[in-house]
Amino acid sequence: MTRIGLAALAALALAAVPASAQPLPFPQRAVTLVVPFAAGGPVDVVARILAEPMRKSLGQAVVVENTTGAGGSLGVGRVARATPDGYTLSIGHWSTHVVNGAVYPLNYDLLKDLEPIAMVGGNPMIVVSKPALPAANLKELVAWVKTNQDKVNVGTAGAGSSTHIAGIYFQNEVGAKLAFIPYKGTGPAMQDLIGGQIDMMVDQLSNSLPQVRGGKIKGYAITAKERSPAAPEVPTVDEAGLPGLHIAIWYGLWAPKGTPKDVIARLNAAVVAALADGPTREKLAALGMELVSRERQAPEALGAHQKAEIEKWWPIIKAAGIKVN
C-alpha cells in the first residue's frame, strides 16, 4: 500500500474511535484546593479569594478544604499522595513548601512529588501583640519581653510554620526565651491574641492588618526593608529597632507530580486569570499581599523560586537547630 493509502487508513481508524473513548477536556468536576492550616487564617483567606475567579475560568467549582496539623505538612502530604489528575491541589507558602523539608522528617519530597502550577505573590510579617500589652512601639515591646522573659506566650501555627520560625528569629534578636504556643493555624491564634490569652505573634501582615486597623491588636513593625503600601503608617523593623529581621512569605499552588502538562497549563491559566481580575487584585492588595509579575506566575518560575529558596533556607534553618521529630 502507498504512503497516502496508509495515512488515509489511519485517519479512518481514528474517526472510528467512539467519542466516549476520547479524553474529555479538564475539568469535568469540582477541583479541591487543600489548605494546610485552619479556616480563617492567611492561607485559607487567599485560597477562598482565588477560588471564585478560578471557578469562573475553569467552569467547575473550586472547593477549599482544610487539612491541618504538623506545620501544614499533613495537608501538603495529602496532595503529594493524591491521584495526579488535577482534581486535588495544594496551596501553601514559604514555610509549607520550603521550611518543612528542613524541620520535619517528611514522607514526601517537596520538589520530586509536587508539580508547580503558579506563584501568587507574598506579604511580609508584622510584629503584633495583645491590645493590653503596655508597649507603644517596638523598642518598648522588646524591653517588656526582656523584663517578662520566661512568661511571654507567643502564638504560632505549629512547629516549623512561618509564625514559629519568625518567632524564633525575634527571640534570637531580642535575646530572651519565649514560650511558643502552637495552634492549627494563625486564624485561631488570632482569636486568642485578641482575647489576650497569648501575648504576641510575628504574623503574616494579611492576617493581622484587619485586626490592627480595627484596634483589636497592636502592630509594631513590618519584617521588610520597605514599608508596605497597604500599611504605610507601620514602620519597618529597621526603622523601629530590630534591623535585619526580614521575612517575606510567598504563596504558590502545586499539583501532585505526574499531573499531565495540559492540565497544569489549564490550572495555571485559571490562576493567571484570577490574578488579572480587578476585584481579586483589590482584595489581595487590601491585605498587604503584593502580586508577582505575569512572567513569575509561570509554573517553571515557581519551581525555580522554590528550589532556590530551599537551597537558601535549609542550611540556615538546620544551622539554627530548628527541628521537629
Ligand code: MLT
Ligand atoms: C495560616 O494560614 O494559618 C498561616 O499561613 C500559618 C503561618 O503563617 O504560620
